[in-house]
Amino acid sequence: MNRDQVKGRVEETKGKIKEVAGKLTNDDELELEGKVQKHVGKVQSGFGDVKDDIKNAVDDE
Template sequence: MNKDQVKGRVEEGKGKIKETVGKVIDNEQMEVEGKVQKNVGKGQAGYGDVKENIKKKH
């Protein structure tokens, strides 16, 4: 596992928590920020996955 995979999954988790807290306390801005953070994390983790796959093939 490379650093992009780890960082991405951490950000994804933090985003999920923020999104859930936003829903619970009825804070739409926090909920949206959580969704954005979660999606950024997914993108970074995906990038890390691609890097890892390329590394394994060579």
């Protein structure tokens, strides 16, 4: 697991927590912020997955 995968998954988790907290407190701004952060984390971890796949493909050659 590379750095982008770890950071992305951490951001996803933090975003999910903010999203739930926003729902519980009826804070639409916090909920939206959490959704955005969660999706940014998904993109970052996806980027890390691609980097890992490329590295593994090169190592297999």
